[in-house]
Amino acid sequence: MESANGTAVKEFILLGFGVEQEARVFLLIFFTTLYVLTLVENITIITLVLLDTHLAQLPMYILLSNFSWLEMCYTTATVPRMLLDLSSPHGVISFQACFLQFYMFFSLGTTECFFLSAMALDRYLAICYPLLYPKIMSPNSCYVLVASCWGLGFLWFIIPVLLISKLPFCTSNIIDHFLCDPGPILSLACPPLGDIIFICDIFMNALFFSNVFFVVLSYSAVILTFTKASYEGSRKKAFSTISFHLLVVTLFYGSVGGMYLIPGAESQSEVTKAVTVFYTAITPFLNPLIYCLRNEKVKEALKRRLRRGE
Template sequence: MEWLMTEETRNGTLVLEFILEGYPVAEHLKILFFLLHLLAYLASLMGNMLIITITCVDHRLQTPMYFFLSTFSFVECCFITTAIPQLLTIILSGRQKIPFGVCFSQAFVYLVVGATGFFLLAALSLDRFLAICKPLHYPTIMSPRMCFLLVTVSLVLGFLFMASPVVMLSQSFYCGPNIIPHFFCDFGPLANLSCSETRSIEMLFFTLAVIVLFASLLIAIFAYSNIVVTIVRLPSARERQRAFSTCSSHLIVLSLMYGSCAFIYLKPKQRSRVDTNREAALVNTVVTPLLNPVIYTLRNKQVHQALRDALSKVQLHRYQRMKAPFL
């Protein structure tokens, strides 16, 4: 087994860097695996950046729902960028060394951004609940101030819930081995490598993860169950079908996100099944962010119209520039 660089201390040896093992891929499939994940990463970035851009430039999309969606898209871009470039590098180079501080910084950002995303999903669910079930009160409740407040609260809660266990784990003693059986630094693999007793830290992380996942999930269940009841009462079958189609798409994304995160983090003992977390992490960091722009926004007719209008303006501007020299 490969051991990392160490220095002598009073307590033994101190780990200075870790080695990310990556994802096991056959040698002849490495290029294909790299290209697939690179395309998925670029498509996720482009889809989410498109949502942010079109929301900013089109005044018709400057509503609370699209404000939350564009914020969620920004969070998704940050989320996948913390892990996927690392995976791409490891695929090409085999294993990759990562300094101790950088490793824990990556775990911190990944978990904080991930938790913030779940709180934003809860805020988006509440927004849809108010828009569909309380349409008369919706403009008053979902003011710009309330929207900014919900986004700020989501970020603060994500930071408060995930900061303490990661900081506490970083202060544990690491004496080797150094190999992390993952493609990025995550809480479970790091807890598995600690030479200190980390049971209390793992239980704290487990408790906070349960609160984050189930609190946001309960809000989403409350919102969408009331939405379904309201939809059932709609007089038009076409309106009911359209609304149910939208809700089912949202629920697919929620199921993927909550399912993969529950599989990874809702285990009281993080030392169990570390290897199997890589498959769930791939779903969480590659598949779901790729589907989110399609399911949440790009299937929306308002966005389609805004994109057509934006393309028309670009074409008109290009035509005018080409015509100008001849005038």
């Protein structure tokens, strides 16, 4: 927390989007609407799974309801703060609050990586080993898998966040972003940074490539299973379900990979902000539509709840 001249850095200033007042009002209305819709979508899915006794026992929907809760937490870690800064021109955030947001943002994003792998595993077992699936993916096993995703997600980036928080900061406390992201924070740190960037890259690359490899391997096995003659009748329905999963995976890993793994991507502030908006605000809004609200069982459960409410 110490700066080069020995004074403690107690707060940062988030520059946000750097737009005029009229554009700020438009963005405030747009992101508020998007955030509320995201919460409504995900709360609807969670409520349906909890209240529908059939869905509540199926591993796929146990995972999806927990994924919906994760999406709510993930977008809440960044969007409310962004809305506050859009309504106020100052954008001041304390040192502790900044690093708490950094930790929560990355931990929830890491948890999402593990959840996408867990859902890929679920589809792999359901399609490639249908007879063993009920035994392997029992509700209890599914809850253990869910707990493992949350636990690993919140443990993964503890060391990088602690290392970055101990750095001295020089000359400026202005972050050219709307959230506390490691790239802009590290650009304010006093050189030399030692091995911190290398250590952060190891954690990020290990997380990204291991999960992408697992997801690609799982869905490749699923697609190969679809080609068998025994799947002739149900191939279209099964592939439709998997295509929605693959779309969510592509949206998430495509934007995150482009942001944190392409050299120099984080140095382009406007591009960084646009991509960050996409995976912090847009994808949590799109995922429930892609994953659940086009799912026949979810739509049937929703119709049953609406009929009971009449």
